[in-house]
Amino acid sequence: MFGAERLSLFDLNEQQSSILYDIRLPRIMLGACVGASLAVAGAGLQSLLRNPLAEPYLLGVSNGAALGTMLAFVFFESFEFSRPLLAFAGAALAMIAVYRMAQSRAGMNVERLVLSGVIVTTFLSSVIVMLTTLLDAAKLRSFTFWLLGDLSQATRGGVYLSFAAVIIGTIILTSQARALNLMMIGERDAFDFGVEVSRVRLLVFGSASLVVGAAVAASGSVGYVGLIVPHLVRLSVGSDNRLVVPFSAIAGAIFVVLADTIARTAIAPRELPVGAITALVGAPMFIYLLRRN
C-alpha cells in the first residue's frame, strides 16, 4: 500500500497479484468487517443499556467469543465452523452474564455495568490463560497475537463469514434503531410508548453476539472500537440511532483499516497487533467519557 514502487493494477506479476489478492485484500476486507461489526455492536449495546461506556471488549463479550474460539481451536480443530459457532455462543453467554450481574433492585447504573464487565473479562481471561497451557509453543505465539486483535491471519472464508454476519447484524440493529431511540431515554419510557422491550433486547443481544462472534473468531479481541466509533459518530450526526448505527458501521470499517495499516507499517518489517493500536486510542477516550459522565 505504501510501497516505493509505482504499480498498475492491470500489470501485476504473479507474486504481486498474489500479495494483493490473497494477502492484502482479504486483510483489508476483514479489517473493514471487523471494524463495522464492533462499532455497530457498541452503538446498539450503548443505546440498549443506556450507557455510553458499553462496548463489546469492555463488557467481556469479546472475551466470551475469544474463549469460545479457543475451545474450538483446542478441541474441535478439524471442524471448520466450530470457531465462529462457539465464538457466537461465548459472546452471547458473556453478554447475558454481564447483564444479569449488572442488574440490581435499583436498576442498572454505569459503574455497576462496567464493573460487571471487568469481572467477566478477568474471569474469562484466566480461563483462556489456563487453556493456553494445552498449546505448543508455535501455536501459543500466534494465539497470543490473535488474542490482542490481529488481522494478519485473514482468509477468504473468514472474510465471507464476517461479511455475512456484519450485513445481517447491521440490518437487524438498524431495524431496531427507532426502538433503541426510546430505550436510550429509558426502559420504562420505551415500554410506555409501545416498544416491546424484551423483544428488542433479545434482537440487540443476539445481533451483537453474532457480529462480535464472527469478528473475534476471525481476528481476536480488537478493543475499544465499539467505544470510540459510535461516540465520534454521535458527535457528528446526533443521537438518532437510525443514523448512528449505519454510520458507525462505515466509520468502524474505516477506523480499523487505518489502525491496521499503522499496525502493519509502523515498525515494519515487524508487525503490531491491531488491537494494540485501537487500545492506545481507546483507553484515554474511556477515561474521558467516564469523567464526563
Added chain:
Amino acid sequence: MLDVRDISVGYGEYDVLSAVSVEMRPGRIIGLLGANGAGKTTLIRTLNGTLAPRSGEITLDGRPLETMSRREVARNIAVVAQENETRFPVTVLEFVLAGRFVYGNNFGWETEKDVDLARAALSDCDLTFFGQRPMNSLSGGERQRVVLARALATGARVLLLDEPTANLDLAHQAMMLRLVRERCREQGASAVVITHDLNLAAEFADDVIMLKAGKIAAKGPPSEVLTNINIKNVFDVDALLDQNPSSGKVRVTAVY
C-alpha cells in the same frame, strides 16, 4: 373507555392495591389523591399494562388490556411520569417524537404529520423554541413540560399523569392541567392525574379518588369527597374547608 373492575395488585407477599375499581369516561378527569405509599403510582402502572393485576379485570373499550399488544396499548394510553436523565444528547424534538413511535414501521422515519403533531404539542406546552435544545440542558420544570408534550403528541385517548405538576411553577401548573382538560373536553380523552395538591384536584378534576393503603377510601365529585372526615382519614391532617372565591370550587386549607 378504560374500565377497572375490582383489581388487586401485589409485589411478592402482600397486596399494594386491593379491590380497586375505576371508570374512566370520555371528557372526564379523575384526580388521584392519597398519602405516600398509598398505591397511586402502582395504580397508574397497572392501568397502562406495566403491572398485571392478580385479580380483577381492566378493559379498554370492552377489550381486556392483557390481550392487547404493546403497540395497541401505547396508541391508546399515554403516561406522563417523572423523568430520569439520559446520558445521550437527545434533543427536545427527538424526545417528543418518541411519542409517535407506534405510528411508524421499523425502519421508517417520522412523517410530516408526526413532526407537525410534535411541534404543535411543544407549542401548546409553551416550548415552541426548545425543539433543538438538548434534554440535559433543561430545568426540572421544562423537562416536565416536555414529558407532557410527548404524551400529548401521541394522540392517545387515555392520559395517565403521575404528579405532573411536581416541579412546576404556579403558572405552568395551571397551564398543564388546562391542557389536559382541553384534551379531554375537546377530543373526548380521559385522564387520571396524581397530585398532592388538593386544591388543584378540586379545580380541575371531575371526580376524585382517595386511596388509603391500597384501598379506595372515597370516590366521587370533589365537593363530596374533599371533606374534613375524608381528609383526616386519608392524610391524618385537620383541614378547614371553604370556597375558592374565584372559581367557587371547594378550597382546602391544612391546619398545622
